[in-house]
Amino acid sequence: MEPNKIVVRGYNLMELIDKYSYADLTYLLWRGELPSKEQSRMMDVLLSVCLEHSLNSPSVDAVRFVASCGVPLQTAVSAGVSAFGDWHGGTIEQAAKLLQDEIRVTREGQQSLQTTAEAIVRRFSESKEKLPGYGHPTHTADPRTKKLLEVANETKIRGAHVELAQHIESLTDKYFGRRLILNVDGCIAAIISDMGFDWRIGKGFFIVSRAPGLVAHAYEQMYNDKPYKAARWDEVVYTGPTERKIPGT
Amino acid sequence: MEPNKIVVRGYNLMELIDKYSYADLTYLLWRGELPSKEQSRMMDVLLSVCLEHSLNSPSVDAVRFVASCGVPLQTAVSAGVSAFGDWHGGTIEQAAKLLQDEIRVTREGQQSLQTTAEAIVRRFSESKEKLPGYGHPTHTADPRTKKLLEVANETKIRGAHVELAQHIESLTDKYFGRRLILNVDGCIAAIISDMGFDWRIGKGFFIVSRAPGLVAHAYEQMYNDKPYKAARWDEVVYTGPTERKIPGT
Amino acid sequence: MEPNKIVVRGYNLMELIDKYSYADLTYLLWRGELPSKEQSRMMDVLLSVCLEHSLNSPSVDAVRFVASCGVPLQTAVSAGVSAFGDWHGGTIEQAAKLLQDEIRVTREGQQSLQTTAEAIVRRFSESKEKLPGYGHPTHTADPRTKKLLEVANETKIRGAHVELAQHIESLTDKYFGRRLILNVDGCIAAIISDMGFDWRIGKGFFIVSRAPGLVAHAYEQMYNDKPYKAARWDEVVYTGPTERKIPGT
Amino acid sequence: MEPNKIVVRGYNLMELIDKYSYADLTYLLWRGELPSKEQSRMMDVLLSVCLEHSLNSPSVDAVRFVASCGVPLQTAVSAGVSAFGDWHGGTIEQAAKLLQDEIRVTREGQQSLQTTAEAIVRRFSESKEKLPGYGHPTHTADPRTKKLLEVANETKIRGAHVELAQHIESLTDKYFGRRLILNVDGCIAAIISDMGFDWRIGKGFFIVSRAPGLVAHAYEQMYNDKPYKAARWDEVVYTGPTERKIPGT
Numbered sequence: 001m002e003p004n005k006i007v008v009r010g011y012n013l014m015e016l017i018d019k020y021s022y023a024d025l026t027y028l029l030w031r032g033e034l035p036s037k038e039q040s041r042m043m044d045v046l047l048s049v050c051l052e053h054s055l056n057s058p059s060v061d062a063v064r065f066v067a068s069c070g071v072p073l074q075t076a077v078s079a080g081v082s083a084f085g086d087w088h089g090g091t092i093e094q095a096a097k098l099l100q101d102e103i104r105v106t107r108e109g110q111q112s113l114q115t116t117a118e119a120i121v122r123r124f125s126e127s128k129e130k131l132p133g134y135g136h137p138t139h140t141a142d143p144r145t146k147k148l149l150e151v152a153n154e155t156k157i158r159g160a161h162v163e164l165a166q167h168i169e170s171l172t173d174k175y176f177g178r179r180l181i182l183n184v185d186g187c188i189a190a191i192i193s194d195m196g197f198d199w200r201i202g203k204g205f206f207i208v209s210r211a212p213g214l215v216a217h218a219y220e221q222m223y224n225d226k227p228y229k230a231a232r233w234d235e236v237v238y239t240g241p242t243e244r245k246i247p248g249t
Numbered sequence: 250m251e252p253n254k255i256v257v258r259g260y261n262l263m264e265l266i267d268k269y270s271y272a273d274l275t276y277l278l279w280r281g282e283l284p285s286k287e288q289s290r291m292m293d294v295l296l297s298v299c300l301e302h303s304l305n306s307p308s309v310d311a312v313r314f315v316a317s318c319g320v321p322l323q324t325a326v327s328a329g330v331s332a333f334g335d336w337h338g339g340t341i342e343q344a345a346k347l348l349q350d351e352i353r354v355t356r357e358g359q360q361s362l363q364t365t366a367e368a369i370v371r372r373f374s375e376s377k378e379k380l381p382g383y384g385h386p387t388h389t390a391d392p393r394t395k396k397l398l399e400v401a402n403e404t405k406i407r408g409a410h411v412e413l414a415q416h417i418e419s420l421t422d423k424y425f426g427r428r429l430i431l432n433v434d435g436c437i438a439a440i441i442s443d444m445g446f447d448w449r450i451g452k453g454f455f456i457v458s459r460a461p462g463l464v465a466h467a468y469e470q471m472y473n474d475k476p477y478k479a480a481r482w483d484e485v486v487y488t489g490p491t492e493r494k495i496p497g498t
Numbered sequence: 499m500e501p502n503k504i505v506v507r508g509y510n511l512m513e514l515i516d517k518y519s520y521a522d523l524t525y526l527l528w529r530g531e532l533p534s535k536e537q538s539r540m541m542d543v544l545l546s547v548c549l550e551h552s553l554n555s556p557s558v559d560a561v562r563f564v565a566s567c568g569v570p571l572q573t574a575v576s577a578g579v580s581a582f583g584d585w586h587g588g589t590i591e592q593a594a595k596l597l598q599d600e601i602r603v604t605r606e607g608q609q610s611l612q613t614t615a616e617a618i619v620r621r622f623s624e625s626k627e628k629l630p631g632y633g634h635p636t637h638t639a640d641p642r643t644k645k646l647l648e649v650a651n652e653t654k655i656r657g658a659h660v661e662l663a664q665h666i667e668s669l670t671d672k673y674f675g676r677r678l679i680l681n682v683d684g685c686i687a688a689i690i691s692d693m694g695f696d697w698r699i700g701k702g703f704f705i706v707s708r709a710p711g712l713v714a715h716a717y718e719q720m721y722n723d724k725p726y727k728a729a730r731w732d733e734v735v736y737t738g739p740t741e742r743k744i745p746g747t
Numbered sequence: 748m749e750p751n752k753i754v755v756r757g758y759n760l761m762e763l764i765d766k767y768s769y770a771d772l773t774y775l776l777w778r779g780e781l782p783s784k785e786q787s788r789m790m791d792v793l794l795s796v797c798l799e800h801s802l803n804s805p806s807v808d809a810v811r812f813v814a815s816c817g818v819p820l821q822t823a824v825s826a827g828v829s830a831f832g833d834w835h836g837g838t839i840e841q842a843a844k845l846l847q848d849e850i851r852v853t854r855e856g857q858q859s860l861q862t863t864a865e866a867i868v869r870r871f872s873e874s875k876e877k878l879p880g881y882g883h884p885t886h887t888a889d890p891r892t893k894k895l896l897e898v899a900n901e902t903k904i905r906g907a908h909v910e911l912a913q914h915i916e917s918l919t920d921k922y923f924g925r926r927l928i929l930n931v932d933g934c935i936a937a938i939i940s941d942m943g944f945d946w947r948i949g950k951g952f953f954i955v956s957r958a959p960g961l962v963a964h965a966y967e968q969m970y971n972d973k974p975y976k977a978a979r980w981d982e983v984v985y986t987g988p989t990e991r992k993i994p995g996t
Contacts, residue, residue: 056479056480057479057480058314058315058317058318058477058478058479059314059315059318060479061310061314061478061479061480062311062314062315062328065307065308065310065311065314065332066307066308066311066328066331066332066334068307068336069307069308069332069333069334069335069336069337069339070334070335070336070337070339071331071332071334071335075331075334078331079311079315079328079331079332082315082320082324082327082328083314083315083318083320083328084318085315085318085319085320085324086318086319086320087317087318087319087476087477088318088319088477090318090319137477227336228307228336228337228386229307229310230305230306230307230309230310231305231306231310
């Protein structure tokens with residue numbers, strides 16, 4: 001950046017804007033290079049698919065409570081962003097790490113994806129750890145996964161990571177006794193891995209995807225609802241010790 | 250600060266620790282001088298009185314939701330602190346500003362506190378604005394106000410600002426048709442004003458006072474409750490448009 | 499939202515993704531309706547134009563310091579978002595409020611935009627208040643303003659608010675003795691006002707626009723720089739009292 | 748909590764305030780029981796010792812940048828709290844975990860603390876991992892450690908964890924070729940472990956200890972400094988690709 005000129009990764013930002021969308025520029029910022037037409041389409045879908053998930057989301061609940069306290073819009077959004085932890089969007093990173101590590105192993109060992117998948121599912125079922133990117137508390141067939149795979153096929157972005165992810169899904173019945181669906185986090189993880197993204201930027205997709213929704217919830221809470229939204233005192237269940245005397249009184 | 254030595258407002262921190270408490274050092278940081286014995290006692294009570302208010306508090310609710318997402322302890326506490334807005338602790342500042350402005354006017358105009366109080370209450374009842382520091386959604390006689398006033402009397406810290414605050418309270422029946430109690434925010438505001446604090450640091454008292462409680466709630470949520478606490482999808486009431494077709498499809 | 503189905507403002511999110519971009523869906527979330535082709539183009543440019551402004555931005559500096567402390571990616575981004583205050587992105591809201599208020603006045607009074615503009619500039623120059631949306635510390639001709647106006651013209655979105663904003667700019671020489679350029683905040687404010695957005699959601703544009711950049715800075719700090727980035731102790735200038743003895747020692 | 752009554756861990760908060768300090772009440776909130784006289788003194792020192800570390804601290808730097816943007820006081824403090832990550836205060840938790848794990852091993856194996864200490868230092872020196880709680884970038888003899896140990900001795904709170912921590916320190920010369928001092932984080936970790944605190948609440952001590960300082964820095968930045976504090980554009984070193992043409996233009 002210098003006076004009257006803003007350059008992003010070597011390109012003049014104003015010239016970029018004539019030919020590239022917001023999703024393309026996000027790709028440029030995170031990868032250092034401009035996307036192809038196929039990568040552009042995939043990127044836009046990746047950023048759109050998690051847009052909104054209603055109040056059934058702890059980050060949105062946090063936004064609502066903070067927004068009710070008489071704070072500026074960005075403060076409430078900031079609290080929501082801070083909630084994108086290991087169990088709320090963070091699975092993208094864990095799943096992408098797993099897939100990227102295992103594809104490396106597969107290639108080095110020159111083994112089949114089927115073999116790798118079987119080893120993974122067995123390992124997780126034995127250790128009783130959660131398999132990151134599989135299962136969903138609400139959806140039994142995550143519509144977002146279906147759409148993402150459709151676009152990954154169309155754009156020919158689909159590669160070894162997606163294939164491995166699907167092998168894993170198909171083996172969950174056998175090892176876990178029930179189908180653990182490839183959920184939206186796992187599917188995003190597989191696709192961004194096939195696009196060449198480092199797993200450690202995985203949460204960036206969730207942050208950008210959810211940002212407009214957090215803004216909308218903060219706005220709605222601030223201007224269309226009552227201030228000071230808190231659990232009512234008579235709804236709260238106190239689980240501490242019963243009332244007692246202070247020693248020596 | 251320099252290697253092997255930490256100096257706070259001119260005093261060596263390690264020497265201070267032998268003679269002064271945490272509340273005293275907070276006073277030193279915020280005022281630049283050490284407190285007297287009376288100021289020390291008052292300060293400690295000011296920082297203790299808002300310690301905890303259960304889940305009946307939007308900041309605690311925000312802490313709980315964020316803490317459930319798989320984040321470090323400080324992230325959840327940070328979200329709680331961000332919620333101390335105009336309607337949640339912020340009243341301390343608004344009430345302290347009102348009292349400090351009005352005491353200045355009273356002194357300049359050489360008028361009685363009774364006259365000033367009457368002018369204030371009349372103004373707020375006519376404009377139908379909320380009188381900052383008065384009324385409480387849960388308490389009808391805020392036990393924290395009683396304790397604060399007791400200590401302010403004992404330590405002789407009580408001065409013109411507290412007196413004005415009490416005059417105002419006693420006039421609410423006449424002008425609002427019901428008693429608006431001097432609540433904890435209003436009482437803290439009056440006392441810190443009598444102690445000479447700038448109203449703009451008022452929220453600092455609330456932040457420090459509530460910090461241990463936010464830590465306790467974050468800890469409890471993280472280690473004694475289930476992860477991923479969100480409103481259930483079937484509890485959420487959707488108020489948007491009914492389902493509709495995309496134009497052109 | 500219900501199992502296996504996500505509906506946004508009445509539309510099925512998965513169907514939307516086939517025809518609408520991320521910027522379009524942001525428009526839908528914030529307005530409740532889908533954008534026209536022209537609104538779609540304008541929206542995308544609005545979200546792209548503030549993408550990145552290097553370390554010459556306090557939010558980016560905050561992200562860098564927090565990211566250096568051993569925290570998850572989203573924590574650093576959250577700190578950056580929290581910095582979008584009145585003087586950092588917030589001008590969008592102040593400028594949009596001014597323009598929307600004054601266009602209302604203009605229409606009600608059936609006066610010319612030139613008259614309104616003159617009244618505004620005179621008022622601000624007399625009160626010596628900062629005119630929100632005008633002037634820039636680094637740019638003398640903000641390239642982002644130029645691009646935004648170009649697209650607003652092409653899409654025919656440009657209306658009374660943009661016109662008023664330009665009248666104001668042209669009068670700054672006369673009233674302030676120097677040209678105060680219409681900056682990117684002021685220009686966004688004018689355009690979103692012509693698009694019908696409430697000024698109170700103005701900061702949402704800045705948040706979404708800057709989010710990918712904050713992610714990129716957090717990532718770069720976490721993985722390509724040293725941990726624990728702090729001002730060095732010998733760079734810090736202590737301005738407090740000189741060292742002194744504790745009373746009574 | 749119920750109308751007109753606030754009960755903390757079974758005790759009436761207002762009655763507590765007559766006999767217990769802020770530090771005592773923090774102990775009660777975190778442990779569920781009231782402290783003894785010795786625990787009370789130790790607790791107060793634990794909360795005071797990290798009070799302030801000037802701008803030589805990334806959380807304070809973050810507070811300063813955010814506070815400069817035109818945000819409420821608590822927003823800036825919140826950003827500072829969010830920076831208390833693994834490398835900034837977080838060492839308390841890592842060191843306390845290490846000490847608590849190893850004391851358990853020592854007791855189960857009925858081995859001497861000297862043996863345990865030797866095994867730990869050898870392990871860390873071989874793996875070249877950072878030994879949590881040892882070494883400091885600025886201090887060669889951390890004055891805070893000295894004070895903490897002095898009080899831990901006086902109050903007889905010092906126990907096996909502190910002893911182990913000191914054994915480790917004395918072995919660093921032999922295994923690392925230089926003295927790695929027991930720093931303030933490591934010393935707090937040892938003492939709270941001897942007091943029976945779970946290592947996972949370790950960061951709570953740092954949060955509460957630093958809160959008044961963050962408030963003071965936010966206040967100073969907001970009211971005694973210029974707004975919009977950012978790295979100057981000509982101080983920033985751009986390390987990306989040199990300017991280049993967009994493909995196809």
